[in-house]
Amino acid sequence: MEIVVGALPSLLPKLAKLLIGEYNLQKEVKGGIIFLQAELESMKVALEKISEMPADKLDKQDKLWARDVRELSYDIEDKIDTFMVRCKAGSKVAEDEQHGFKKAIDRSLKWLARPNIRRKIAIDIRDIKSRVLEVHERRHRYEVNSNRSVDKPIKVDPRVLVRYEEATKLVGIDEARDKVIRIFIQRNEVSKQQQDTIVSIVGFGGLGKTTLANVVYEKLKGEFDCSAFVSVSQTPDMEKIFNNLLYQLDKRNNIRIDVIVDDLREFLQKKRYLIVTDDIWDISDWKHIRCALPPNNAGCKIITTTRNMRVAEEVGRAYKMKPLDLHCSRILLYGRIFGHEGRDKCPNEELVEVSNKILTKCDGVPLAIITIASLMASKERNKLEWYEVYNSIGTGMENNIDVKNMRNVLLLSYYHxxxxxxxxxxxxxxxxxxxxxxxxxxxxxxxxxxxxxxxxxxxxxxxxxxxxxxxxxxxxxxxxxxxxxxxxxxxxxxxxxxxDLIRSLSSDENFATSLYGMGHASPSQKIRRLSIQNGKVNEGTHGATVSMQQVRSAAFSSVVNLIPALARFEVVRVLHLENCDLSHGYNLKYIGKLVYLRFLGLNSTKIVHLPEEIGSLQFLQVLDISKDAISTLPFTIVQLRQLKCLYIDHNVTAENRIGGLTSLEELRYGQDSNGIIQELGCLTKLRALDINVCFRTEEQNMLVECLHKLQNIQNLSIRSIDRTGNLDGWVGPQSLRSLDIDGYLFSRLPVWMKHSHVQNLSFLRIRVKGLQQQDIDTLGKLPALRDLDMLPGDLTL
Structure with missing residues (x-):
């Protein structure tokens, strides 16, 4: 099953919040909320169990029930958010005088309307409760009880076939094979003894890890006393794996697991062995297997394959698989379609252009190239037919066994x-x-x-x-x-x-909709997340306008005729408008009506004016106006008390605007930030700060004073525009992870680094005038430091 939990993870905490005294709900409503909490928590657990099951093994009734619960969770969250928004607006009676008499009257009227708001939520809770019960009863109403279980046929893992692929058919494998073998040789030359060596081949599904491991295995196994190739898989049966190992090594099998590990260790203790453990998913599985493979000085070799880099690094030296280059990709594609005579060059010149486009789509992944080649081989060898294949890639509509095999290989990673x-x-x-x-x-x-x-x-x-x-x-x-x-x-x-895989899954579960690509909307379909790239939003586009009111997330890029459509997104939480041209007098005053908005991305939209109505977005957490033409922030921005992230570029005037945003965790201010330095000390929750400055002495001292107040800072980046000043008086807090100071010259390595209280500092880029040996020793003692860029001497160096 794909994505079935819907809004439940965010909805349950909101229900708990409703029970606190702030909302002053009636006893009946609180009882309904407590009932919903219990029901939805149980539903969430059931849905998580369903989500662990592959779609082809899922009961159809369970899938329908999961869909109903998911859609219900979205509707419930919309109603709860509506209530919270109205309560928050109604409680703001006392406002600053700058908002004017009329707005104060409007808010007073909203306060008087709060009893009506509570009556509305009471009605909504009763309605929600009846819908939850209906979903529950419908599932059981049509439940088919059967004592007869039908086992589905067990599928053969398509990766098994690569072990028996003829070496002459493999493409682009020789260089990778030689590199892995060279790692084994180099390890022994360095140690000057025949020690056991482990190499872990890592990469995503379909890249050829099993193929490479098998080629190395076949190349080397004749040099060892004994050898074995075993597959581990996602749900390994350790007894079968150990029996398989022992059978390949010593022709013995069917021994109890508590005995077989001892037998394996005893048998291998003085042997020079070669073992391949293919497809390891969890480090715990490897640790079980490693217990049966004793280290010795006979020159043993172990090869593992995995899709998880963390597992690879814990197992041994990680060798990261690379995609095929374009030359090898062509050989593989043409060889599969035209046979051996077509391996070096396409026999038909008119097919070269479309072939290159297809290979660009496959991006060097052997499994993808072989899969698409199987589709093309069944078509007429002409340009029109091959373009039809190219255009169908990613639609998930091809009824082809190789396409299904590739999908199954990738789904293993997804379901894990x-x-x-x-x-x-x-x-x-x-x-x-x-x-x-x-x-x-x-x-x-x-x-x-x-x-x-x-x-x-x-x-x-x-x-x-x-x-x-x-x-x-x-x-x-x-x-x-x-x-x-x-x-x-x-x-x-x-x-x-x-x-292509996640678009197909997303479309199947109505997770996201693209009006120009996967998942075209139908008039009956509720659109929850909408994506349009390089297109135009018109009235009636694909019949989608009827459900614009349910759009929770909208990601548009390079889209025109945008404004009329956005006004209909009544419950949108995320609005990302990157590269949409808003420079031609677009009036965004309606933006204040999108009261559910959490994320507003206006980067690279050329917008010149941010309306005062943005202050109405009480739930806004992220505002991105980087790479835009805005010259000043509206004063109402100080009302965004939940804003956690603010990205500003260019010459934006923000004085007396930033200091009141006390929830900010991340601030990126791309141009001269001198005007806001004094306000930085109020932002004590900042974790990430990226600013440019042009300092005089008093501003420099002010910055140091403010930085001392930022004790939660983790990532600090400061660039001096005029390449002057220093921060010798500043002491980095314990939370510091990344420090990037460009244009400042420290007189020496900061003393606070010597006290080793910045245990999490992993990235450091500064300039130091007098770098000494003891400073190098200090840097060597920083336990987490991975990336160091430090030029000693003058700034002119």
Whole structure:
């Protein structure tokens, strides 16, 4: 099952919040909420169990029930949020005088209307309760009781076939094979003894890990006393694995697991052995297997394969698989279609252009190339037919056994993710192909969507989201993109074959809708998340306008005719308008009506004016106006008391605007930030600060004073525009993880680093005038330091 939990993770905490005294609800309403809490918590547990089951093994009634509960959870959250919004607006009777007499009267009227608001929520809770009961009863009303269980045929894992692929048919494997063998040789040359060596081949599904492991195995096994190749899989049966090992090594089998481990260790103790353990998913499984493989000085070799980088690094030296280059990709594609005579060159010149486009789509993944080749081989060898194949890639509509096999291989990785990670991964389906997704923006979008609720004590939501992001990288589901001059991850990309999979899953479960691509909306379909790239929003587009009111998240890029459509997004939480041209006098006053909004991305929209109505967005957590033409922030921005992240670029005047945003956790101010320095000391919750400054002495002292107040800061980046000043008087807090100071010259390495209280400092880029040996020793004692860029001497160096 794909994504079935819907809004339940964010809805349950909101129900708990309603029970506190602030909302002053009637006893009957509180009773209804307590009932809903219990029911929805039980539903959430049931849905999580369902989500662990592959779709082809899921009962159809369970799937229908899961769909109903998911859609119900969205509707319930909309009603609860409506109540909270109205209560929050009604309670703001006392406002500052600058808002004027009329607005004070309006808010007083809202306060008088609070009894009506409570009556409305009472009616809504009764309605919700009846709908929950109806969903429950419908499931049991049509439940089919049968004592007869029908076992579905067991599928053969398509990866098994690669072990028996003829060596002459393999493409681009020789270089990788030689590198792995060279690692074994180099390890022994360094140690000067025949020690056991482990290499772990890592990469996402379909990249050829099993193929490479098998080729190395076949190349080397003749040099060893004994050898074995075993597959571990997601749910390993250790007794079968150990029996298989012993049978391949010593032709013995059917021994109890408590005996077989001892037998294996005894048998291998003095042997020079070669073992391949293919497809390891969890480090605990490897530890069980490792117990049976004793280290010795006979020169033993162990090869593992895994999709998880963390597992690979714990097992042994990680060898990261690379995609095929374009030349090898062509050989593989043409060889599969035209046979051996077509391996080096396409026999038909008119097919070269479309072939290159198809290979770009496959991006060097052997499994994808072989799969698409099987589709093309069944078509006429002409340009029109092959373009038809190209255009169908990613639709998930081809009824082809190879397409299903590729999908099954990738689904193994997907279903091994925990439910919250699946949700975060599916969210990436709203971005276009080959799009570079900014890491920090993505995490904030997850938070705004309610995908991230809480973590360990003292851990912020962003830190939890960062761990989700890193886990998706470790599991090879997304590809990291690094800054050019550092090893810090800036963003990520989704491989086309993975993007096609998650788009298909997203469409099946109505998780996200693209009006120009996967998941075209029908008039009867509720649109929850909407993505339009490089298109036009018109009235009646694909019949989608009838359900615009349910859109919770909208991601638009380079879209025209945008404004009329946005006004209909009554419950939208995330609005990302990157590269949409808003420079031609667009009036965004209606934005104040989008009262549920948590994330507003206006980066690169050329917008010149931010309306005062933005102050009505009481739930707004993220405001991104970077790379825009805005010259000043409206004073009403100080009303955004829940704003956690603010990105500003260019010459934006923000004096007397920033200091009141005391919930800010991240501030990026791209131009001269001198005007806000004094206000920084009020932002004591800041975890990330990125500013440019042009200092005189008094401003420099003011910055040092403010930085002393930021004891939660984790990532600090300061650039001196005029390359003057220093921060010798500042002491970094214990929370510091990344420090990037450009344009300042420290007279010496800061003394506070010598006290080793910055145990989490992993990135350091500063300039030091007098760098000495004791400073190098100090840096060597920082336990988490991974990336160091420090030029000693003058700034002119």
């Amino acid at each position: 993710l925990k439910p919250h990670l699946r949700t975060c991964l599916l969210y990436l389906s709203v971005f276009p192909e080959d799009y570079e997704i900014d890491k920090r923006r993505l995490i904030w979008m997850w938070i705004a969507e309610g995908f991230i609720q809480c973590g360990k004590q003292g851990q912020s939501l962003f830190e939890v989201g960062e761990s989700y992001f890193n886990e998706l990288i470790n599991r090879s589901m997304i590809e990291p993109v690094y800054y050019m001059d550092t090893m810090k991850v800036r963003s990520c990309r989704v491989h086309d074959v993975v993007l």
